[in-house]
Amino acid sequence: MSALLFIEQLLNGLQFGVMLFLMSAGLTLIFGVMGLINLAHGSIYMIGAFAAAAVAGATGSFVLGLGAALAAAAAAGALVELTVIRRLYDRDHLDQVLATFALILIFSEGTRWLFGSFPLFLDVPDALRGPAELPFGIVYPRYRLAIILIGLVVAAGLFALIAKTRIGVRIRAGEADREMIGALGVDISKLYTLVFALGAALAGFAGAMVGAIQSVEVGMGEPVLILAFVVIVIGGIGSIRGAFVASILVGLTDTLGRFLLPILFGTFLDASGANIVGTALASMAIYILMAAVLIFRPTGLFGAAT
Amino acid sequence: MxxxxxxxxxxxxxxxxxxxxxxxxxxxxxxxxxxxxxxxxxxxxxxxxxxxxxxxxxxxxxxxxxxxxxxxxxxxxxxxxxxxxxxxxxxxxxxxxxxxxxxxxxxxxxxxxxxxxxxxxxxxxxxxxxxxxxxxQNDNLHEAAGAYASSQGLANTFILAPNYPAGQDALTGFKRFYEGELSGELYTQLGQTDYAAELAQIRASGADSVFFFLPGGMGISFLKQYADSGIDLPVVGPAFSFDQGILQAVGAAALGVKNTSQWSKDxxxxxxxxxxxxxxxxxxxxxxxxxxxxxxxxxxxxxxxxxxxxxxxxxxxxxxxxxxxxxxxxxxxxGPNHHPVQDIYVREVIQEGDVFTNKIVATGLTGHSDAYAGDCKM
CATH class of the missing domain: 3.40.50.2300 (Response regulator)
Structure with missing residues (x-):
């Protein structure tokens, strides 16, 4: 194993983590501010990817596709909040899970009805095609570098929004005590719709970015949704900073686990056995990480102690 | 009436x-x-x-x-x-x-x-x-891919498939008819969508070609990321990652790939x-x-x-x-175990107008049965 390969894998882990952050930031905000478990977050991710693929396919412009993804996901998020989610805030988590699970089915079959059962095509923009040469002879795909950069910029923007702006103050206040902020004259339902649309837009953006290097198909959101839940549990529910740290941690654990565990088992098992055992264990690595974090910090890394 | x-x-x-x-x-x-x-x-x-x-x-x-x-x-x-x-x-x-x-x-x-x-x-x-x-039989198309890789003088292939029964059958089938060395062998997770870690290993392995079995959306993701990684090795695979339903989603990234199939539209x-x-x-x-x-x-x-x-x-x-x-x-x-005895072809992904499709370029195996027929006692 060379140092170059290891650095490339670190970048891969970072890129995966940044993508997970975009997905889990919205989820943790929605859970933290509204106390709502939103399983339909993965469907919003899928809507982002489909909107980007449809618009990029029709216009030939990836940037327009990204814009469409943001708009479609935010609109879908706001619509869902206004029509369905709003009725669920006072219900218990089981009702929320049931209703948002129904939304997954509705979105999946609706997307199939609109776009058909076969995957759509979405390609990386020409300017970001192919590999880039980095210092020290590292070769890394341009598009993945762009994902890392854009993701970090979005993360910084989100931190600034939460920490520095009036809306951020309200979101934090809503997290701390939603009745009090209502009593202080803030239109809480408008705030909820806004937070929901913001979270949805981030998920849609993630879907569009990833759609260019993965398969744009019905059901693409659910595996990512599970990872996003792992991230927010590790990071501490409601904490944006926790979601960021946990995303990077999960991204690195997953990528390095897939890479290193088969090598590790290869030192004392034959090649194919080591492969099978290593791969199987690698797929558990992030859940082991989650269990370990929860043993030492039951509310997650940055979770508020209860 | x-x-x-x-x-x-x-x-x-x-x-x-x-x-x-x-x-x-x-x-x-x-x-x-x-x-x-x-x-x-x-x-x-x-x-x-x-x-x-x-x-x-x-x-x-x-x-x-x-x-x-x-x-x-x-x-x-x-x-x-x-x-x-x-x-x-x-x-x-x-x-x-x-x-x-x-x-x-x-x-x-x-x-x-x-x-x-x-x-x-x-x-x-x-x-x-x-x-x-x-x-x-699950192994068949992979066996033909192995035979074809050998016939093309590929001698140092990197192979990968998802870690489930058909994935293990795939690599076993490929190796059964492949005569060269393996520069690496990897199992991925079923339903995996990001292959950055695997691609980095392929790049570092010094392979002369890549064989993969990743059906459906997994194959789309892999091929798009492969094309974007700058790795420029010939790819051989079974038809499952190159069938008519998904080629349009892969686009130009699949052009020129050789894949084995018992059927082709031509x-x-x-x-x-x-x-x-x-x-x-x-x-x-x-x-x-x-x-x-x-x-x-x-x-x-x-x-x-x-x-x-x-x-x-x-x-x-x-x-x-x-x-x-x-x-x-x-x-x-x-055959005696009620599985087909048939020819398996090698196809190449081409573009016809603005539609991506396959055309036959060679016959991989002729009148091919499977490795398990002998164990079948009806």
Whole structure:
């Protein structure tokens, strides 16, 4: 194993983590501010990817596709909040899970009805095609570098929004005590719709970015949704900073686990056995990480102690 | 008079009597929703096209969606066998679902005609007289890929597949006919969508070529990321990652890739030409290998119906075994374990106008059976 390969894998882990952050930031905000478990977050991710693929396919412009993804996901998020989610805030988590699970089915079959059962095509923009040469002879795909950069910029923007702006103050206040902020004259339902649309837009953006290097198909959101839940549990529910740290941690654990565990088992098992055992264990690595974090910090890394 | 006969027929069917010559009741369990739906829809459409073209009104097909879940497939099979009293089951796409359904079904005196999955466990010691595979044994296309890689002088291939039974069958099949060295061997997770870690290892391995088996969306993701990684090695794979349904989603990234298949739309025989044309006319898209398999499965069944009555299981079994139908693949016959003996071709991904499709460039294996037939004792 060379140092170059290891650095490339670190970048891969970072890129995966940044993508997970975009997905889990919205989820943790929605859970933290509204106390709502939103399983339909993965469907919003899928809507982002489909909107980007449809618009990029029709216009030939990836940037327009990204814009469409943001708009479609935010609109879908706001619509869902206004029509369905709003009725669920006072219900218990089981009702929320049931209703948002129904939304997954509705979105999946609706997307199939609109776009058909076969995957759509979405390609990386020409300017970001192919590999880039980095210092020290590292070769890394341009598009993945762009994902890392854009993701970090979005993360910084989100931190600034939460920490520095009036809306951020309200979101934090809503997290701390939603009745009090209502009593202080803030239109809480408008705030909820806004937070929901913001979270949805981030998920849609993630879907569009990833759609260019993965398969744009019905059901693409659910595996990512599970990872996003792992991230927010590790990071501490409601904490944006926790979601960021946990995303990077999960991204690195997953990528390095897939890479290193088969090598590790290869030192004392034959090649194919080591492969099978290593791969199987690698797929558990992030859940082991989650269990370990929860043993030492039951509310997650940055979770508020209860 | 006609109306009266029709009503009589309906009444008899409603009574559910197992009277002679009442036709054949087929239960199709296939994947029609979720990520793998494209495959099931192609099998169903191919099957129903053949039924429609036969003009027979004595085939009743019940179609149910298994959602790619083994437990649902088992429930559907139980319902179809016990409540609906079907004579023939078919349709399952995935090997893990087939393993859950087929052994129990064929032991309840139901025929199972597989339009896709061909797990090794059902081809060797676990073979059964009521089980017929009309597609391939799982290893077949990978064996042809291994043979082709060797014939092209590739000597240091990197191979990868998902970590599940069909993935392990794939790498075993490839290695069985591949004579060169392996520069690396990897199992990925089933349903994995990001292959950055694997691509980094391929780049670092010094391989001269890549073989992969990643069906459906996994293959789309892999190929797009492969094209973007700057790795410029020849790629060989089975047709599952390059079928008509997903090529448009991969786009130019797949151009030039060699893939092995028992079917291609340019196999030169009248049945195939008519099939491709009529499928396009009926559904407005090009058929995939899955569609051809569904079409052949239905035609096999129809040929057997012409020769025997399904109420006489032994005679109907013989009629199926004779495989006396015009296959889209040209020559087609069953080996002793009821799996196909057929040619497997090497195709190249090309662009025709703005549609990506395949054309045959070589024959990988001729009259090929499978490695497990010898273990089958019926």
């Amino acid at each position: 006609k109306l009266k006969a029709l009503m009589m027929g309906a009444a008899m069917a409603a009574l559910g009597t197992a009277a002679a010559a009442e036709g054949v009741k087929v239960g199709m369990i296939t994947t029609l929703s979720g990520g793998g739906a494209g495959l099931g829809i192609d099998v169903r459409d191919g099957f129903m096209l053949a039924v429609k073209q036969s003009g027979r009104s004595d085939i009743e097909v019940l179609i149910e969606d298994d959602q790619r879940k083994p437990d649902i497939a088992v429930q559907l099979a139980d319902k179809m066998i016990q409540a609906e009293d079907v004579d023939v089951l078919t349709g399952i796409i995935w090997s893990n679902l087939a393993m859950a359904v087929v052994p129990a079904a064929v032991n309840q005196d139901v025929f199972y005609l597989s339009p896709n999955a061909g797990p090794s466990a059902l081809a060797g010691q676990g073979c059964h007289q009521n089980y017929f595979n009309v597609a391939w 196999i030169d025989n009248p049945t195939n030409a008519a099939f491709v044309e009529s499928f396009q006319a009926e559904y407005g898209r090009l058929p995939s290998l899955y569609a051809s398999q569904g079409f052949d499965t239905a035609n096999l069944l129809i040929s057997a119906m012409g020769a025997a009555d399904v109420g006489d299981m032994a005679a109907f079994r013989d009629a199926l075994r004779a495989a006396d139908f015009a296959s889209t693949r040209g020559d087609f016959s069953f």
